Amino acid sequence: MAEKLPKTDVVIVGMGWAGSIIAAELGKEGLKVVGLERGKERGLKDYYVVHDELRYAIRYELMQDLSKESLTFRNNQKERALPMRQLGSFLLGEGSGGSGVHWNGQSFRFLPYDFEIRSKTIEKYGESKIKGLQIQDWGITYDELEPYFDKYEKVAGISGEEAHFGPERSNPYPTPPMKETPLTKRFKDATNSLGMHPYHMPSANLSEPYENMYGAKIANCQYCAFCERFGCEYGAKADPTVAVIPYAKETGNVDIRNFANVTEIIHEGGKATGVKFVDVLTKEEFIQPADTVVLTSYVMNNTKLLLHSKIGKAYNPENGTGVIGKNYCYQILPGSTGFFEEERFNTFMGAGALGATIDDYNGDNFDHSDLNFIHGGSISINQSGKRPIGSNTVPSGTPNWGAEFKAQSIKYFTRSLNIGTQGASMPVQHNFMDLDPTYKDAYGLPLLRLTYDFTEQDKELYNYIGKIADQIMLEMGADKVNERSNLESYDIVPYQTTHNTGGVIMGAEPETSAVNNFLQMWDAENVFVVGASAFAHNGGYNPTATVGALAFRAAEGILKYSKEGGMLA
Amino acid sequence: MAEQHSEKKMSRRRFIRNSGYVAGGLVGGGIIGGLIGANMNDEQEGTNTQGEHQGTSFLQAPLYFTNPEMFAVLVAASERIFPSDDNGPGADELGVAYYIDHSLAGSWGNNAREYMQGPFFPGSNFQGYQSPLKRHEVFDTGIKALQKVANDKHDKNFPDLEGEQQDAILTSFQNDEVELKGVTSKTFFNILRAATIEGVYADPAYGGNINMEGWKMKNYPGHQMSYYDKIESDEFMEIEPQALHSYTK
Numbered sequence: 001m002a003e004k005l006p007k008t009d010v011v012i013v014g015m016g017w018a019g020s021i022i023a024a025e026l027g028k029e030g031l032k033v034v035g036l037e038r039g040k041e042r043g044l045k046d047y048y049v050v051h052d053e054l055r056y057a058i059r060y061e062l063m064q065d066l067s068k069e070s071l072t073f074r075n076n077q078k079e080r081a082l083p084m085r086q087l088g089s090f091l092l093g094e095g096s097g098g099s100g101v102h103w104n105g106q107s108f109r110f111l112p113y114d115f116e117i118r119s120k121t122i123e124k125y126g127e128s129k130i131k132g133l134q135i136q137d138w139g140i141t142y143d144e145l146e147p148y149f150d151k152y153e154k155v156a157g158i159s160g161e162e163a164h165f166g167p168e169r170s171n172p173y174p175t176p177p178m179k180e181t182p183l184t185k186r187f188k189d190a191t192n193s194l195g196m197h198p199y200h201m202p203s204a205n206l207s208e209p210y211e212n213m214y215g216a217k218i219a220n221c222q223y224c225a226f227c228e229r230f231g232c233e234y235g236a237k238a239d240p241t242v243a244v245i246p247y248a249k250e251t252g253n254v255d256i257r258n259f260a261n262v263t264e265i266i267h268e269g270g271k272a273t274g275v276k277f278v279d280v281l282t283k284e285e286f287i288q289p290a291d292t293v294v295l296t297s298y299v300m301n302n303t304k305l306l307l308h309s310k311i312g313k314a315y316n317p318e319n320g321t322g323v324i325g326k327n328y329c330y331q332i333l334p335g336s337t338g339f340f341e342e343e344r345f346n347t348f349m350g351a352g353a354l355g356a357t358i359d360d361y362n363g364d365n366f367d368h369s370d371l372n373f374i375h376g377g378s379i380s381i382n383q384s385g386k387r388p389i390g391s392n393t394v395p396s397g398t399p400n401w402g403a404e405f406k407a408q409s410i411k412y413f414t415r416s417l418n419i420g421t422q423g424a425s426m427p428v429q430h431n432f433m434d435l436d437p438t439y440k441d442a443y444g445l446p447l448l449r450l451t452y453d454f455t456e457q458d459k460e461l462y463n464y465i466g467k468i469a470d471q472i473m474l475e476m477g478a479d480k481v482n483e484r485s486n487l488e489s490y491d492i493v494p495y496q497t498t499h500n501t502g503g504v505i506m507g508a509e510p511e512t513s514a515v516n517n518f519l520q521m522w523d524a525e526n527v528f529v530v531g532a533s534a535f536a537h538n539g540g541y542n543p544t545a546t547v548g549a550l551a552f553r554a555a556e557g558i559l560k561y562s563k564e565g566g567m568l569a
Numbered sequence: 570m571a572e573q574h575s576e577k578k579m580s581r582r583r584f585i586r587n588s589g590y591v592a593g594g595l596v597g598g599g600i601i602g603g604l605i606g607a608n609m610n611d612e613q614e615g616t617n618t619q620g621e622h623q624g625t626s627f628l629q630a631p632l633y634f635t636n637p638e639m640f641a642v643l644v645a646a647s648e649r650i651f652p653s654d655d656n657g658p659g660a661d662e663l664g665v666a667y668y669i670d671h672s673l674a675g676s677w678g679n680n681a682r683e684y685m686q687g688p689f690f691p692g693s694n695f696q697g698y699q700s701p702l703k704r705h706e707v708f709d710t711g712i713k714a715l716q717k718v719a720n721d722k723h724d725k726n727f728p729d730l731e732g733e734q735q736d737a738i739l740t741s742f743q744n745d746e747v748e749l750k751g752v753t754s755k756t757f758f759n760i761l762r763a764a765t766i767e768g769v770y771a772d773p774a775y776g777g778n779i780n781m782e783g784w785k786m787k788n789y790p791g792h793q794m795s796y797y798d799k800i801e802s803d804e805f806m807e808i809e810p811q812a813l814h815s816y817t818k
Contacts, residue, residue, distance in 0.1 A: 049816050051792035054771035059677060070684040075695055082692045082699055085684045182803050222795035344805040348789055349796035388770035388789045401650040401743075401762050402736065410656050413787045414805070439686065491695040 002276055002285035008034045008255075009562065011275055011290035013262045013305070014297030016098020017544060018530040018551040020240035020248060021155065022294055024214060025555035027251030031562060034288055035254060036277055038261035039095030043241045047231030053387045057229040062102045064092035068261075068280070069441040071300055071448040073492045077317065077430065081449045083439050089491070090498040091229065092298060096258065097241040099298065099498060100544070104228040104352030104384060105204030105237050107158045108541035109149045109549070112142035112167050113363040113375075114424075117537060120364065121374055129374060133457060134320065134327060134427040138536050139508035139569070140517040142167050145549050148556075152548030156238035157210035157218050160202030165359040178207045178221065183345060183417065184356040187381035190475035196360045201380055202545075203353030204238040214247030225385020227352025237352065260286075263443050265293055265309040265527065272311070272527050278443055292558055295504075295529045296551070299328075302533040303433050303503035304448040312504075312514050312523045317432050317451070323514040325433040327502040328450065329538035332377065332423030332458045332487070334466030337416055338478025339395055344414040350385030361468055362540040363424075373460035377423035377540035379469055386413065393418075396483045417476070419469045422499070425538040426457050433503050453490050462487040499543050501535035506550075508569075516569035518557025519550060525567055530554045628776045629667045633674040633705065638726065642712045643669060645728035649735045650765040657786040658779075660765050668768030668777030669708075669761075678705035700752040704760060710749050711742070711757030718747060772813045781810045792816075 010026055012019045015037040023033050055061050064070075064087070072081035093099030113120055115138045121129055150170050160173035177200035188198040205221040212218065219236040227237060235242045248254040264276040266287065274289035295302045306312050306324045315325040357380040359365055368374055392409040393416045399405050436449040454462075463486075470481045507513025510522035519534055521527040530551055532543045539546070557568050634640040644666040653659030660666070672678055680703045692699040700707065718738050719727035727735060741747055743762075745755035768777030770784065772791070778784065784791050791810035799806060 049813060052772055052813055054767060054775060058767060058771075060682075065682045066684040067680075067682055073696060075693065079693060080690060082690055082696045083684045083686070085680075085698050088697060179801055181800050222797050223800040224793060224795055344788075346796075346799070346802070346806055349800045354800075388784060388787050389767050392766065401739075401765075403652050403654055406651055406654060406659075407656060410786050413789070438688065439684075489695050493695070493697045 002287045004287045004289065007274070007289040007291075008032045009290065010034070010292045010294060010558065011036065011288050012294045012296055013275060014098060014295070014301065015096050015240065015245065015256060016093060016296060016298070016531075017100040017240050017244075017548055018554070019294070019296035020097070020100075020244040021152075021548065021551040022296065022530065022555045022558065023254045023256070024244050024248040024251070025552065026558060027248050027253035029559055030253060031559070033248075033254045034290070035248075035256040036260040036262055036275070036288065037096050037256060037258050038280060039258065041096050041256070041258045042101065042231070043096070043245075044233070044235045047233040050230050050233050051224070051226050053389050056102075056226075057387060058389055060087050060091060060229070062093065062095065062229065062231065063087055064094045067442070069447070071450055072436040072439050073450045073452070075451075075453040075489050077451055081436055081451070083447065084492055088493040089496050090500055091495070092300065092498070096245060096256070097239050100240045101231050102229050103204070103237075103239070103544060104382075104542075106353040106355070106382070106542040107153070107156065107160070107202045107204050107545040108378065109167060110142070110539045110541060110546045111363040114138070114537070114539040115140055115142050115145065117375070124364065125368060125374075129368070132428060132455075133374070134429055136507055136512055136536050138517070139506050139513060140553075144517070145553065146170055148549040148552040149545060151552045152545060155212050155214065155243055156204045156548065157206050157212055157243075158202050158204055158238070158545075159207040161200050163199040163357075163359060164197035165362070165365050166199075173202060175207050175210050178203050178205065178351065178354050179223070181354065181383055183381055183383045184354070186476050187356045187419070187472070190472050191358050194472065194475055196358045196472075198356050198358050201353050201355035201357050201382065203351070204544075205232075205351040205353050206236055206238065212243055214244060216243045216247060218243060221351050223349055223351050223354065225348060225350045225387070227384060261443065262297070262305065263308075263445055265295075265305055265311055267309065267311055267524060270524055272524055292526045292528065292561065294554070294558065295527070296531055298531060299500045299503050299533045300433070300448050302529050302531060304435070304445070306504060306514075306529070307435050307448075308445055311527060312521060314434065315432050317430050320429045323505070323512070325503055326514070327427035327505050327536055328431050328433050328452060329425035329427050329501045329535065330452065330490070331425050331497045331499045331538055332421075332454070332462050332465075333496055334421055334423060334462045334469060334484060334487070336419040336466065336469035336473040336484070337393055337482040338419075338473035338476065339412060339480050339482075340415050340417070340477065341479045343477075345417065347383070347386040347391075347414050347417070350383040352384050353382075354384065355380045355382035361465055371460065371464065373457045373464065375424035375426065375540060376461065377421040377465050379419060379421045379465065379472065381417065381419055388413065395480070417473070417478070419473050421465050421469055422497075422540050422542060423458075423461050423465055424540040425501070426455070427502065427537050428455050431455075454487050459487045499532070499538060501532040501538040501543060504529045504533040505536045506534040507536060516567070517553070518560075518568040519554035520557055520561065520568050522567075525565070526561070528554050528558055629664055631667070631670050633670045633678065638716070639712050640666065640670070641726070641728045642716050643708075645735060646712075646715055646739060646761060647765040647768070649732060649739055650762055651769050652732075658782050660769060662779070663769055663783055664777045664779045665765055665768030668771060668775050669764045671776045672764065672767075673705040673708055678708075679703050698756065700756060702751045707752050707757050707760060710752060711754065711761065714747060714749055714754065714757075715739075715742070774813050781812055784810045
């Protein structure tokens with residue numbers, strides 16, 4: 001029998017960026033909050049011996065323990081979905097701070113075009129342009145979301161500079177951009193000479209010491225090259241355990257319970273009454289009653305918990321009706337690898353969000369009239385610091401082991417550069433999430449089932465943006481660039497990106513979206529579901545800044561709901 | 570460099586000859602590296618100029634393998650994947666087989682943090698690892714099969730074959746031309762290949778990358794606290810590497 005705990009105002013499931021921000025904002029206003037986090041507590045002192053590529057980057061020390069929970073995957077509905085037995089394509093987080101601990105810190109605001117993608121695309125190109133794409137407006141505009149982006153950037157202390165195509169900002173970035181390096185400069189010179197508009201990548205690895213409105217002190221980055229997949233031992237990367245959680249606790253109103261894995265949202269008559277969770281150490285079960293339930297447990301778990309608890313209408317891929325599990329999107333990543341015979345670079349130095357970017361081929365910043373795709377992506381050089389196990393770049397045609405591989409991988413470790421892109425991903429009817437009929441997690445719940453493959457839109461975007469990346473690389477002086485194979489089937493094995501989105505999308509109508517623009521569920525007014533799960537499609541940037549903005553928006557909504565009740569939009 | 574390598578091999582043979590443990594048959598079998606003796610770095614490399622790495626060689630002991638012949642196959646196979654050449658030492662001298670051995674004995678070898686519940690099906694090319702075997706079982710199966718193919722084809726043990734013969738066998742595994750039970754030969758090869766590279770470049774604390782020689786070949790400085798004063802420089806920098814060990818000082 002599950003033990004029933006004393007009721008709280010708000011229970012939050014998952015203490016990553018979104019959960020932490022909401023806890024801090026609600027605690028500040030005097031609401032009693034219980035934060036449930038399935039992983040362990042951690043903070044600056046736990047990131048001490050961190051420069052260990054094998055442990056963190058290859059063996060995924062900070063990531064989800066798949067022996068407890070994973071998901072199943074298939075490319076299409078005709079296949080049998082099988083468990084993702086090992087991490088690969090994306091790296092799910094676990095523990096206080098969530099994926100916000102192991103992120104790189106690239107912190108872009110989505111474009112105004114993203115939030116009104118359907119209207120703006122039809123307006124400019126006509127209805128036929130979006131044929132086959134299940135795109136929809138987000139129920140909120142960039143201008144409406146701008147104050148929340150501003151708050152998020154102030155919490156994280158983001159280091160950046162105005163960009164040519166950047167949307168209007170109410171304030172400059174809280175701190176100036178990171179250092180200019182020979183590599184960022186080379187990218188900027190090349191793109192400038194091609195008539196493009198480069199700028200320094202907005203970064204949560206801070207250029208100078210910063211104190212945020214919660215009193216958290218974030219140090220300045222040391223460019224030590226251990227960001228993505230690592231915690232920062234300097235406290236120089238804005239992460240929830242450094243920037244937000246200490247303050248949330250100081251309010252005296254936020255009680256964070258670690259090792260608490262939520263297995264169900266309990267509900268009655270269209271409203272949640274609390275959540276059930278298991279202590280993963282002792283295996284005891286508890287019920288935490290609450291007036292409001294907030295899900296901030298990443299794309300996969302937000303979707304899974306709703307489907308398993310039967311809240312909201314499950315998505316039906318046969319006719320596109322229903323909402324929970326709808327519009328899963330990923331990202332399209334055509335990079336360019338260039339080889340330099342005469343030069344060597346300090347590629348082993350860097351920071352997760354040290355880089356330069358262009359947006360000339362992002363969103364609708366370029367004309368799509370004669371193109372068979374919409375949107376595009378940001379194109380960047382990212383000097384995050386190459387590490388020797390993960391980086392064994394060799395020219396096309398080199399064998400992947402043996403004497404030649406050894407010689408070439410050693411030679412080009414400091415003689416090759418990469419340009420990366422974050423290509424937007426558009427939803428289609430048959431890419432979705434539901435519950436797996438066969439496989440279960442360690443608590444007896446069904447695994448989430450992911451059905452996903454790349455589309456013609458994705459392939460067109462990939463080829464087009466990839467050629468531009470190559471053009472920039474050659475302009476940067478590369479002697480040659482690697483051939484890029486075509487985008488074929490989505491493969492769950494090689495790492496691509498942890499920018500999964502969708503499943504509990506936001507919008508203006510309950511028929512086509514799961515939450516309104518306060519992230520409040522249409523079908524259960526005291527349930528708020530926050531994170532990239534709310535993205536109606538995935539844009540051409542890293543998602544975290546937009547997640548942060550949505551968290552502040554949701555916090556405002558929850559406060560309002562706690563006073564007034566009812567639907568907020 | 571090449572000269573140093575042959576010196577090192579000499580000293581290893583000398584060790585094997587002098588060792589009571591291996592005298593009972595292994596030397597006669599003509600192995601290139603027995604369960605002991607594969608990395609006799611302690612003679613030459615146990616202490617660097619600063620005297621920092623005294624005792625490193627204690628890491629070079631088997632914690633998983635119990636059969637010297639099987640360990641010798643692992644040594645030989647990983648050496649073909651990352652061979653000694655003008656750039657520097659190969660997998661053998663870098664202690665890669667010990668790195669792999671230690672990994673197989675731990676959580677990685679036992680897939681402790683991975684989803685291992687059934688039912689099991691082969692899956693498509695895009696669904697990833699679907700074998701019911703744990704990694705240490707994959708190695709047991711794969712290493713034994715390398716030896717068997719060598720025996721069947723050449724009537725010799727895998728370590729005693731010429732390099733090209735070993736490569737041909739490894740290639741047939743990579744191309745999935747060898748039938749194994751419970752796992753494909755391609756999957757075994759891919760894990761072996763990945764683990765070899767890990768052993769070359771993971772921190773020396775894990776048993777490979779002896780004396781950071783893997784890093785030195787790549788001009789990788791390992792664990793450095795800061796490049797704050799260096800990152801803007803146009804100059805290419807060669808920095809003395811540091812390992813995790815330096816955290817303890």
